[in-house]
Amino acid sequence: MSHTSTDDSDAAAESAGPFRRTLTIMVVALAILVAAFAGLNYLQGPKLSSGSVDANRVVAQGGQQLRLFANQSIRDVAKKHVSVSPAVPFTVSTSGAVIAVQFTDRLRYATKYSVRVSDVANAFQPRVSTFDYTFTTARAEIYYLERADPATGAGQDDSIIRTGLSGSERSVVYSAPRIQQFVVFAQAIAFTTLADDGTSSLSLVGLSSKLVEQIPMPGPGTIDELKGESDAGLLGFVFTSAGPAVAREFTSVLMRVDLSGDHAVAPVPDLAGKPLTVLTWGFLGGSTSIVAHGVDQTVLLIDASKSAPPVPLGQYTELGRSAPDGKSIVVSDVFGKIALSLADGTKTRIPSLPIAGASTYGGDVVLLGKDVARVQQVAVFDSATGGKFQSYLVYESGTTARILYQTKDDAGSIEGFSISPNGQFVAVNVIPDYAHSVSDGYLVDAQSTSIRTVIIDIVSGAVVRSVEGFNESW
Amino acid sequence: MGLVVGLGGIAAVFVVRALTPVLGPWSLPNRVQDLLTLSISVIIESLPFVILGIVLSILVQVWVPDRWIMRILPRNAFLRRAMISFLGIFLPVCECGNVPLARGLIVKGFTVSESMTFLLAAPIVNPITILTTGQAFGFDSWIFAARLVGGFVIANVIGWLFSKHPDQDSLLTDRFAAECRLPDPHEHDQTRWQKSVELFTRESGVIMPALFIGSLIAGLVQVAVPRSLLLSLGSNPLWSILAMMALAFVISVCSNVDSFFILPFASTFMPGSIAVFLVFGPIIDIKMLALMRTTFRAKVLVQLTVIVGLLSALIGLVVNYFA
Amino acid sequence: MPRFSRWQGIVLCVAALVSTVWLAVTNQLILYIHPRYIVFTVIMTVLGLALVIASFGRSPDQEHEQEQEHEHEHEHEYEDAAPRSYRRAISVVGTVVTLVMATALVVVPPATLTTATADQRVINSTQVGSGTKTVDSAASAPAGAFARFTVLDWSSLLRQTTDASFYRDKAANVVGFITKDRDDPQNVFYVSRFVITCCAVDAQPVGVPVFLPNWQNRFAADHWVRVSGSFQTNPSTKSQQSIALVPTATTKVDQPSEPYLY
Structure with a gap:
């Protein structure tokens, strides 16, 4: 390269003519292109880049969010511009480029939801656009226990089975002899098995690893009312030591196991700090709180994740079940059943509504939501058939009752029921022909060999699935 | 003699440096303290790259045989500049080290437009930048593609434009042009080592003041301009691009790591503006302008800034429109 | 010349x-x-x-x-x-x-950046960088791991979810300097750190809101503190943060030798 002198700057400027021209043309051309694309961008409204929703959590818990990410920050979206179909209650909040649609309640399983947000506007631009987003919620999965029929020979395995609510596909998750009860957690199944002497043992089996870990008990005894709270990793049960009543260390004591911690069994303390003896107990859905009915008939609210003392909720003759959202429980006094809201302590009497004019006698009841809509097992005195009680499962709301299930020819017996966490389905445990039922002869929690579980859509009343077995876990 | 004085000076500075913190905490106002911390961090961060750049420049000028680099480059001007754009792959210095290296290449015989191509392409088209950008945004993202292609295109467009200039030397500052024009003054009595040291002194005399002033201005702007101002503009398709150019200009962060720096903004800013930050930043920012001013005339830098700005804005707008 | x-x-x-x-x-x-x-x-x-x-x-x-x-x-x-x-x-x-x-x-003795920069850059104004905790990874982490979570880990989790049940049983123990909350400076402060990707120039302030009524009686902005406690629904009515760390213990500590997070 030759370095020419720059002394004569006039000459340089003159010879720089083509350069100047190119430079000018380039700047102008670029400026036009930039202006053109700026205009295009200006006229283009906000776009939906992506959306995210947890299809599994949205059916398991209320208050879950669908987050719609716009490609730019947008003005606050008014609730009237958002529609969700099928219609569900929701709230809308906007922050930056994110529209959060929060579903107040749990959504229905395996349902395609369409969300449309109209009039989405950027603070700077004239154009508005409409976002459409659809998602399909997770299918319901249910686990149930199918015990081997003792008639086909002793020593066969009982199975924990997983199935969906449609089709007939099912898979055996775990098999072992004499499974008494089980609870499903996110990563594992906790189950109790019975020994020949009637004592129980508690084990955990990994859902994917299939490794079995036995959890040591504070001595031989029986385990009953095994319940768990999957999100918190908490397990609880009622334990009674083996041996004659006077010599027992524990009698109907509520025990807890923290599966996210050291897996040690520890008694839940009562108001005096001693092991709590209970009549019945349960987790409040979706929380670490326990409600327990003490032997002195006090209903206690206990946070199982802490060692704080229990909070007494009052004396009741019975403790019923808690709503799937954990916000209310059912208790009974001598006059009947009461819905007790844990949020504000309000009490609402929940009578058993008559069916076709006949008065009913209420059994187990589960509240479905904030009001007193509920599913209840009722018995009706049937004078026509000569003093027989007929058993129904009914949906009650306001002053009306609708029969969800009754056994064929009223020959069977409703043994129990449970509500799916999103309140969409009820699973009913039925012995179809009670007169000819045969027990499987387990020393604790014996069950009829013919027991079936029927799953019913609460809104439509339609039977969606029926399986052989019981102890369903959603 | 000079050696003794010099070593004494170094020792004295070291002693002062070691003693002052003992004199107790200096309760400077927070803003002044932060200004110093920010400016010093730019200096300390850039210093090793500047030294690496000077050392590479010395290697190219003094130790690589004449015309050795020239020989492997194609004759065709376009291909030649395209090849030069990829030189950064073998000389992975980030942009602060590139200025001394580009100066060295001019001295070695590159035309000014060719060295500009190198200067603009090397910070983006180099293995470290490619890797960090890919890691941050994904190798299949719009942003990654826009940055690499954009950097290459801008460097070659600028190279082509300035190659049109009939008098390449007039693009340079007189002082640097004069340095280039000098036949090596001590060819006869200087060893290569002496020449290397001489070059180091000369280059550091030019580059270091520019680095110090650039760092101070970068620090000042950081303390003075509220970040929230830039962020509030971030999600508008047009303003976000200007805001990102402003941020890139102000922040003067190295191209090797700017992807990680800007990644947290990716959620609030539109993708096109992120691409603009990544394309514009390595080429034009406060620190780089201060460093480039050592070599190029102010007028050239203005032309450069305008064209690079327009090209990056165009890239950003296109990405914003389609992405 | x-x-x-x-x-x-x-x-x-x-x-x-x-x-x-x-x-x-x-x-x-x-x-x-x-x-x-x-x-x-x-x-x-x-x-x-x-x-x-x-x-x-x-x-x-x-x-x-x-x-x-x-x-x-x-x-x-x-x-x-x-x-x-x-x-x-x-x-x-x-x-x-x-x-x-x-x-x-x-x-001038070397120093870290101060609240002046934290305020100027708006705390938590940017989203999580690479290598921070995601809700999924945190949900499956063993219980003991939460004690080692830093301000950065928690603030990125808070950004991803404000589901109070997620934070239940997750005890936090973090060290950082105090930055005032803009909405409720009386009762809420941020225990904050700067996150560095390259050098101090690109420092991003991150912080976890802490609910401690009248904290100014014991501490001042820029003080380094260790806060342990658990995340709960923010009792402050003025603050815009829905979840805050409610401390069981807050103690003044010396500035750590590595004041920045990476």
Whole structure:
């Protein structure tokens, strides 16, 4: 390269003519292109880049969010511009480029939801656009226990089975002899098995690893009312030591196991700090709180994740079940059943509504939501058939009752029921022909060999699935 | 003699440096303290790259045989500049080290437009930048593609434009042009080592003041301009691009790591503006302008800034429109 | 001028290089740059110092000779249209500024960034960077792991979910400096840290809101504290943060030797 002198700057400027021209043309051309694309961008409204929703959590818990990410920050979206179909209650909040649609309640399983947000506007631009987003919620999965029929020979395995609510596909998750009860957690199944002497043992089996870990008990005894709270990793049960009543260390004591911690069994303390003896107990859905009915008939609210003392909720003759959202429980006094809201302590009497004019006698009841809509097992005195009680499962709301299930020819017996966490389905445990039922002869929690579980859509009343077995876990 | 004085000076500075913190905490106002911390961090961060750049420049000028680099480059001007754009792959210095290296290449015989191509392409088209950008945004993202292609295109467009200039030397500052024009003054009595040291002194005399002033201005702007101002503009398709150019200009962060720096903004800013930050930043920012001013005339830098700005804005707008 | 500029370059080199060496020796380089650059910086600094010392070795004669050759180039130095005096003033100011910077570099004790920068850059204004905790990874982490979560981990989790049940049973124990909450400075502060990707210039303030009524009675902004407690629905009505750390213990601590997070 030759370095020419720059002394004569006039000459340089003159010879720089083509350069100047190119430079000018380039700047102008670029400026036009930039202006053109700026205009295009200006006229283009906000776009939906992506959306995210947890299809599994949205059916398991209320208050879950669908987050719609716009490609730019947008003005606050008014609730009237958002529609969700099928219609569900929701709230809308906007922050930056994110529209959060929060579903107040749990959504229905395996349902395609369409969300449309109209009039989405950027603070700077004239154009508005409409976002459409659809998602399909997770299918319901249910686990149930199918015990081997003792008639086909002793020593066969009982199975924990997983199935969906449609089709007939099912898979055996775990098999072992004499499974008494089980609870499903996110990563594992906790189950109790019975020994020949009637004592129980508690084990955990990994859902994917299939490794079995036995959890040591504070001595031989029986385990009953095994319940768990999957999100918190908490397990609880009622334990009674083996041996004659006077010599027992524990009698109907509520025990807890923290599966996210050291897996040690520890008694839940009562108001005096001693092991709590209970009549019945349960987790409040979706929380670490326990409600327990003490032997002195006090209903206690206990946070199982802490060692704080229990909070007494009052004396009741019975403790019923808690709503799937954990916000209310059912208790009974001598006059009947009461819905007790844990949020504000309000009490609402929940009578058993008559069916076709006949008065009913209420059994187990589960509240479905904030009001007193509920599913209840009722018995009706049937004078026509000569003093027989007929058993129904009914949906009650306001002053009306609708029969969800009754056994064929009223020959069977409703043994129990449970509500799916999103309140969409009820699973009913039925012995179809009670007169000819045969027990499987387990020393604790014996069950009829013919027991079936029927799953019913609460809104439509339609039977969606029926399986052989019981102890369903959603 | 000079050696003794010099070593004494170094020792004295070291002693002062070691003693002052003992004199107790200096309760400077927070803003002044932060200004110093920010400016010093730019200096300390850039210093090793500047030294690496000077050392590479010395290697190219003094130790690589004449015309050795020239020989492997194609004759065709376009291909030649395209090849030069990829030189950064073998000389992975980030942009602060590139200025001394580009100066060295001019001295070695590159035309000014060719060295500009190198200067603009090397910070983006180099293995470290490619890797960090890919890691941050994904190798299949719009942003990654826009940055690499954009950097290459801008460097070659600028190279082509300035190659049109009939008098390449007039693009340079007189002082640097004069340095280039000098036949090596001590060819006869200087060893290569002496020449290397001489070059180091000369280059550091030019580059270091520019680095110090650039760092101070970068620090000042950081303390003075509220970040929230830039962020509030971030999600508008047009303003976000200007805001990102402003941020890139102000922040003067190295191209090797700017992807990680800007990644947290990716959620609030539109993708096109992120691409603009990544394309514009390595080429034009406060620190780089201060460093480039050592070599190029102010007028050239203005032309450069305008064209690079327009090209990056165009890239950003296109990405914003389609992405 | 050239002689002066040479001298100035070497002086600036000495100031910067010696400071870097001292910072490296006293393990304070991390106040300015990301640790991944330390080795590279030290190597280059040593190389730079060697070159500086070599430049001292050049005989004054040579310098003189050199200088004369440059002196007549000087005539061409500023042939732009701008007036000479204006040019000269700029150049004098530039020199003074660089020398002031160099003096500051050598004299002022190193320090971390303060709340001034945290306020100016708006705490948690940017989203999680790479390598931070995601809700999924945190949900499956063993219980003990939460005790080691940093301010950065928690703040990125808070950004991803404000589901109170997620934070249940997750005890936090974090160290950081105090920054006031803008909405409820009375009861809420952030225990905050700067996150560095390259050097202090790109520091991003992150913080976890802490609900401690009348915290100013015990602490002041910029104090370093260790806060342990658990995340709960924020009791503050004024603060915009829906979840806050409700401390069981808050103690004043010394600034950690590694004040930044990466």
